[in-house]
Amino acid sequence: MILYIDTNILISQYDSSDTFNQINKKLLMQTDIIFVTGIITLLEFKSVIGRMWREKKVHVNEKMMNILKELLEFQQIEALTKYCFKTFNVKLIPTSGIAKLDFNNEIYEIDKNFFISLRLIPKIALRTLDILQIASAINIKFFSDYNVEFFITNDEKILKYSSDIRSLTQIIPISSEKLANLLKLEV
Amino acid sequence: MATIPLNIDEADLKKIDYLVKKGQYKNRSQAIKSLLLEQLNRLLIPFEFQESESDRKVDDVVQKLLKLPEREVAITFEKRLSELISEERDRY
Numbered sequence: 001m002i003l004y005i006d007t008n009i010l011i012s013q014y015d016s017s018d019t020f021n022q023i024n025k026k027l028l029m030q031t032d033i034i035f036v037t038g039i040i041t042l043l044e045f046k047s048v049i050g051r052m053w054r055e056k057k058v059h060v061n062e063k064m065m066n067i068l069k070e071l072l073e074f075q076q077i078e079a080l081t082k083y084c085f086k087t088f089n090v091k092l093i094p095t096s097g098i099a100k101l102d103f104n105n106e107i108y109e110i111d112k113n114f115f116i117s118l119r120l121i122p123k124i125a126l127r128t129l130d131i132l133q134i135a136s137a138i139n140i141k142f143f144s145d146y147n148v149e150f151f152i153t154n155d156e157k158i159l160k161y162s163s164d165i166r167s168l169t170q171i172i173p174i175s176s177e178k179l180a181n182l183l184k185l186e187v
Numbered sequence: 188m189a190t191i192p193l194n195i196d197e198a199d200l201k202k203i204d205y206l207v208k209k210g211q212y213k214n215r216s217q218a219i220k221s222l223l224l225e226q227l228n229r230l231l232i233p234f235e236f237q238e239s240e241s242d243r244k245v246d247d248v249v250q251k252l253l254k255l256p257e258r259e260v261a262i263t264f265e266k267r268l269s270e271l272i273s274e275e276r277d278r279y
Contacts, residue, residue: 008269014260015268044272052262066222067251071244078245083252129276151189155273 002146003004004137005037005090006153007044009176013088014058020154022187024178027152028089036146040113042070043093044129048082050077090135093146095139113139114166124164130157138169150174193219 005028012018013025028035052058053076060068060080068076085092099115101108116135117128124131134151141148151173160181162173180187195203203218212218252258262268 008272010232011262011268014262015264016261017263018267018269021271043277047275048268052264052268057262057264059259059261059263061257063255064252064258064260065254067248069191071248075241075245075248078242079248079252082245082249084251086253087258121217127276128279154269155276157273157276 001032001150002034002036002148003150003152003179004140004148004171005041006133006151006155006158007034007037007041007048008154009152010037010041010045010084010088010090011048012154014084020176023185024176025121026185026187027176027180027183030185031089034146035088036093036140036148037090038093038095038113038133038140040129040132042081045084046077046081050083051076053080091146093140093144095136095143097139097143107184112143120168123168124161126158126161130155134158134165134169134171137171141169141171150179152176195219 009020009024009028012021013028015021018024027033049058054073057119058080068079071079095113097112098109099112101110101115101118106142113132113135115130119130120126120135120138124134126134133153137148137151142148148171151158151165151171151172152175154175154177158165159175166172174182200215203215206212206218207214212221234235264271
């Protein structure tokens, strides 16, 4: 089974106040499932980690802090992001294809994720970054070796359009709680 | 601060004087310094977006972190972090 992970699932690992913290941790520990995600997740994750680090909201133990002190602040954010992704059981799948966009009699060569997003926007009333996430999952499903079946997110706005997304993409958006029930995980 | 001797063609010097006269710069020295720094930064920016020595230093630190027997990362924020991501998405 191959699942695409949305950013909110990954970031909740570090947030003990998140209702789904334990479920998400348990879910990501499943070794018989392949978890994948796209570069847009890295972008969102790094943005949140960076903001929280600058605001001194990220807490690491003393030994980790002593090592991180070797770096400048922007490098610490780089290091923390890389460290977090190393510890996740998630494969980051680069999808860097180019697509030809025929727009107003001009042909543009654009990033395939943007191309798919432009096709999705008139069909689903989602926010731009949601669309980019869905596009990334589609790109991975149809243009890489990972046949993504589910899109795991706890974002209500995406889950609301679950059936539309499913019929358009053959990828099923599902909450981590529902998925854990489906997999009969005990939390 | 270092002082560097500089040979400039008369024609180029006239161009600099023109910019000074037009009020773009206070004097020749400021004009040359500003133009040099502007061009210097323009040439350096692309290197910021390529793999660099800094990335390797970061990677070394990541390896050191991963070797620690006890590691702990937690984030405390007044809101749930997943809410924060959703709010960010609302903005775009």
